[in-house]
Amino acid sequence: MLGTIEFDITTKIQTKKVRGVNTPVLRQARHVTQEVRACRLELKPPWRKGHPLPAVTLWAVSANELHPPAGQDPIDWLILTSIPVHDFAGAQAILEIYLGRWEIEVFHKTLKSGCTIEEIQLKDHERLKPALALYMIVAWRVLYLTKLGRVCPDLPCDAVFEEAEWKSLVAIARGRPALAHKPTLNEMILLIAQQGGHRGRKCDGPPGPQAMWMGLMSLRHFATAWKAFGPIDGS
Numbered sequence: 001m002l003g004t005i006e007f008d009i010t011t012k013i014q015t016k017k018v019r020g021v022n023t024p025v026l027r028q029a030r031h032v033t034q035e036v037r038a039c040r041l042e043l044k045p046p047w048r049k050g051h052p053l054p055a056v057t058l059w060a061v062s063a064n065e066l067h068p069p070a071g072q073d074p075i076d077w078l079i080l081t082s083i084p085v086h087d088f089a090g091a092q093a094i095l096e097i098y099l100g101r102w103e104i105e106v107f108h109k110t111l112k113s114g115c116t117i118e119e120i121q122l123k124d125h126e127r128l129k130p131a132l133a134l135y136m137i138v139a140w141r142v143l144y145l146t147k148l149g150r151v152c153p154d155l156p157c158d159a160v161f162e163e164a165e166w167k168s169l170v171a172i173a174r175g176r177p178a179l180a181h182k183p184t185l186n187e188m189i190l191l192i193a194q195q196g197g198h199r200g201r202k203c204d205g206p207p208g209p210q211a212m213w214m215g216l217m218s219l220r221h222f223a224t225a226w227k228a229f230g231p232i233d234g235s
Contacts, residue, residue, distance in 0.1 A: 002036050002088040005063065005095070009075065016073075025073075032075050034063040036095070038085040059085040061094045103143070106209055110139040114213035142213045145189060150206055153186030161188060168226035169195075169219055192219055 011029040015022045038061045045053035058080050065074040079098050085091050111117050115135040122128045145160065157166045166188055170178050173191045183191070190200055193207030196214030207215075 002038060002091050004033055004035050004066070005092065006031065006033050008032070028069055028072050030069060030072075033066045034075065034077075035066055036088065036091050037062045037064075038091045038094075041080075058082060059094075061085055061091050063095060107139055107143055110142050110209045110213060111135060114142060114210065115139055142209050142216065145192075145216075146207065146209050146212050149186050149189035153184060155185040157183050157185050157188035160185060162223065164223040164226040165219055168222035171226075172222055192216060195219065 008031050009027065009029060012027045014025050014027050016025040017023070038059060041058045041060050043056040043058060045055060059082075061077075061079045061081065063075075063077045065076060068074040077095070077098065079094055081094050083090075083094060085094060115138055117132065117135050120128065120131055122131060148155070148160065166183065167179055169188070169191050170183060173194065189207065189212070190198070192215035193211040194200060194215070195218040196207070196211035196216075198204065198207040198211035198215075
């Protein structure tokens with residue numbers, strides 16, 4: 001064993017296949033302690049007549065939960081990597097990469113579904129590259145706002161949004177009298193997410209990237225109209 005890592009997990013309803021049937025299972029919120037191990041593996045290649053293939057060297061990193069609660073499945077991970085792992089720090093680095101996998105998936109989903117990058121009708125790679133770079137910034141901003149609203153909910157909204165953005169949205173969502181109160185970042189994000197279909201119920205949880213990108217598209221139109229027609233009475 002190289003060492004142990006600790007973290008907290010929240011309550012979550014998961015799906016587990018029992019006798020071929022997907023069954024909902026409650027994952028209990030708890031403090032998890034995992035023991036971390038790593039070893040080098042050499043995978044033998046399949047036989048090829050006249051074309052011998054070299055062996056493939058990999059490293060396996062395992063993290064297994066110690067003493068899970070009764071009735072709960074342990075939090076166990078087994079990761080295969082081509083990056084050499086010789087010590088605990090190296091194993092931790094692999095686990096950090098693994099834990100970032102979902103954020104990477106959400107980023108690509110935002111880039112493809114939200115920014116519709118696959119629908120761009122550009123055939124020349126010299127034109128496609130700048131467009132892709134621009135849309136990657138847009139996708140990053142969507143995720144940045146989603147996470148920032150959870151980490152810094154009380155931050156003033158004008159630390160991130162322009163005046164035309166927050167004022168136009170507040171005027172539309174709450175009416176012009178509400179402009180006397182500048183919303184917090186969390187309030188602003190909830191207003192944006194509502195434009196994207198987020199209902200804001202307690203069971204819904206915080207808004208996700210999909211509601212945010214749809215709401216931001218509406219916000220762009222609101223801000224453009226605000227700048228074009230101008231505020232009334234200096235508001």
